[in-house]
Amino acid sequence: MSLENIWIPSSNFIQNTRLYKWMKKLGFTEYELFYKKSIEDQQWFWKEAEKELAIPWREKYEKVLDVSKGNEWPIWYKGGKLNVIDLALDRWVKNPKDASKHALIWEGEDGTCLSYSFLEIAGEVNNFAGGLRRLGVARGDVIALYMPMIPETVIAILAISKIGAIYTPIFSGYGTEAITTRIEASKAKLVITADGYKRNGKDIFMKDELDKALLGCPSVNQVIVVQRLNIKVNWVKTRDHYWTECMEGSTLEATEVMDSNEPLLLIYTSGTTGRPKGCVHTHSGFPIKAALDAAIGMNVTQGDILFWYTDMGWMMGPFLVYGGLLNGASIVLYEGSPEFPNPDRLWKLIDGHSVTHLGISPTLIRSLMKHDASWVDHHQLNTLRVIASTGEPWNDDSWLWLFKQIGKERLPIFNYSGGTEIAGGILGNILIRPITPSTFNAALPGMAAQVYDDSGKAVRDTVGELVLTKPWVGMTRGFWNEPDRYKQAYWSRWCDTWVHGDWAVVDQQGFWKITGRSDDTLSIAGKRMGPSEMETVLVSHRAVHEAAVIGVPDSIKGEMAICFVVLVETVLEKEQIRQELVSYVTKKMGKALKPKRVHIISDLPKTKNGKIMRRIIKAAYLQKQLGDVSAIENQKVLQDIFKLQSE
Incomplete structure (x- = not known):
């Protein structure tokens, strides 16, 4: 890799990062030594982490970590009392200089913009918390959020937490079946939704979808509706309430004091395979892990403006x-x-909003880079300091496009990999080390990551299972009401070892790469390969814009690769391109990994936040039951894939 393709931090840049300043304060100047200490002495590290974030405890904890029930069930900050409201709002509101600063900036697709200071958000939260109390919501109740990305969504999250209830967010693009499944699994008693929202110039009607879903949800007895579109919706008088009504009346100033390990939220996995898993996160878990990764990973600090394109x-x-x-x-x-x-x-x-930290997915960038470069050139982007990415493995071409076209070869790309169960990342690109395309330059502090081979031995330069050998703050406290399923999912293969479900490789220099989900892995003639390896080769071809690779059964090799590609532009001689791509991959990867077939399709099945759903592609191609596909934004392409077997 030539030097112009690598981001290298200057000495001055390194010394001004939050990570380096924190390390130096703790007596370290080399990351390897700091990282080693962070995983060998967890009590020390996670105590220093909460101190660095200045967590305002209501009652100080007695012990940082208690693993008397095993690594699967750690108790963090044992005996500590707090509420996430203390962490996210109240400490800023108490300082007049901070209270007036922007906490939330919102832009609608129609161009409407709103902003709230920390003081204003706190007032809205108190009002809505009072409304929830009047509706009978109590500590420990579960509330489902089926909401678009509007200010009321954040206000609701914080108000629910303030009164000690638990929220479970549901993807705004889900259909009836997926909504019903998640509400039923959580046994939510109240749902907060909107009449709808705007996307691609169209009105998306959420209340209508929710009403159909609630026919199968007997636990729900109340619904609160935000009037985003101000349209007429079906109304159940004994059940439904407008948001504005809930905001009127007595405000609630008092905040529930929570045990540090009490549930804060339930996040359900996408549910494309089997029943969704409800990951339980706590008041001292998810918020502290997320805030630490943002602070020492992405260098987010007070006064910055963070925008992550997500749901x-x-x-x-x-x-x-x-x-x-x-x-x-x-x-x-x-x-x-x-x-x-x-x-x-x-x-x-x-x-428009002077964003300093941008979060995107690689698939989103692959979608945007197909447009003429002049769409980027019209914009300064000079407030950006860090670009972060997660959700999918990169290929080098799209990484370099982001680095050069958007980052102007000056901005670091914080590649970030973890998951719902992690509350943040396992791997990242720390900003005190060089960054290379598509890789991660470190395991993050406190995350005892290894790559294991089939025998459970740590390996380098070899693809294997990504594992964690010690618990961490932010680790899910099991699946909601399914402890045995949780243990089976992550702790059943090796003793006291979390098996994450990703294939990864780490080289001798300490650079990591995720090659795909381990259940997406291809095994061709005994050779294991993550799909992203072949996808990277495919998109390096001049004619290919995007690619997805799956494995299908083969009587001779056990499994063979089937490739799906989206072309850069319309090509008339499709059969010629197919043959050319088969030869191209074979030449690059070897005869043993020759694809069985290359299919040219108009698009790849993706979720709204840009994840390519390979397991759905495989099910459609093999003409099997697809299961829940409501997370897929472009479902029509599944019908095209279903018909490809006859080609």
Whole structure:
């Protein structure tokens, strides 16, 4: 890799990062020594972490970590009392200088903009908390949020937490079946929704979808509706309430004092395979892990402006809230499509709100880079300091496009990998080390990451299972009401070892790469391969814009690769391109890994936040039951894939 393709931090840059300043304060100047200490002495590290974030405890904890019940069930900050409201709002409101600063900035797809100071948000939260109390919501009750990315969504999250209830966010693009499944699994008694929202210039009607879903949810007895579109909706008088009504009346000043390990939220996985898993997160877990990763990973600090293009139903939605607000930064919410009305909407939003930290997915970038470069050139983007990415493995071409076209070869790309169950990241690109395309330059502090081979031995330069050998703050406290399923999912393969479900490789220099989900892995003639390896080769071809690779049964090799590609432009000689791509991959990867077939399709099945759903592709191609596909934004392409077997 030539030097122009690598981001290298200057000495001055390194010394001004929060990570380096923290390390130096603790007596370290080399990351390896600091990292080693962080995983060998967990009590020390996570105590220093909460001190660095200045967590305002109501009652100080007696012990940082208690693992008397095993690594699967750690108790963090044992005996500590707090509420996430203390961390995210109240400490800023108490200081007049901070109270007037922006906490939340919102832009609707129609161009409507609103902003709230920390003091204003606190007032809204207190009002809505009072409304929830009047409706009978109590500590420990579960409330479902089926909401778009609007200010009321954040206000609701914080108000629910203030009264000691538990929220479970549901992806705004889900259909009836997926909504019903999640509400039923959580046994939520109240749902907060909106009449609808705007996306791609259209009105999306949420209340109608929710009403159909609630026919199968007997636990729900009340619904609160935000009038985002101000349209007429079906109304159940004995059940439904307008948001504005709940905001009127007595405000609630008092905040529930919670045990540090009491549930804060339930985040359900996408549910594309089997029943969704409800990951339980606590008041001292998710917020502290998210805030620490934002602070020492992405260098988010007070006064910054953090924007992550996501949905509150995905893990990065709550991450945006806590990663920003706990650090005293402003958070930006955007309601609609990043390509409406023009392909520069995202870049326009960055300039318009002086965003300093941008979070995206690699798939979103692959979608945007197909447009003419002039859409980027119209914008300064000079407030940006860090670009973060998560959700999918990168390929080098799209990484370099982001680095050069958006980052102007000066901005670091904080590649970030973890998950819903992690409350943040396992791997990242720390900003005190060089960054290379598509990789991670470190395991994050406190995360005891290894790559294991089949025998459970740690390996380098070999693809294996990504594991964690010690618990961490932010680790899910099991699945909601399913402890045995949780243990089976993550702790059943090796003793006291979390098996994350990703294939990864780490080289001798300490650079990591995620090659795909381990259940997406191809095994061709005994050779294991993550799909992203072949996808990276495919997109390096001049004709290919995007690619997805799956494995299908083969009587000789056990499994063979089937490739799906989206072309850069319409090509008339499709059969010629197919043959050319088969030869191209074979030449690059070897005859043993020759694809069985390359299919040219118009698009790849993706979720709203840009994840390519390979397991759905495989099910459609093999003409099997697809299960819950309501997370897929472009479902029509599944019908095209279903028909490909006959080609």
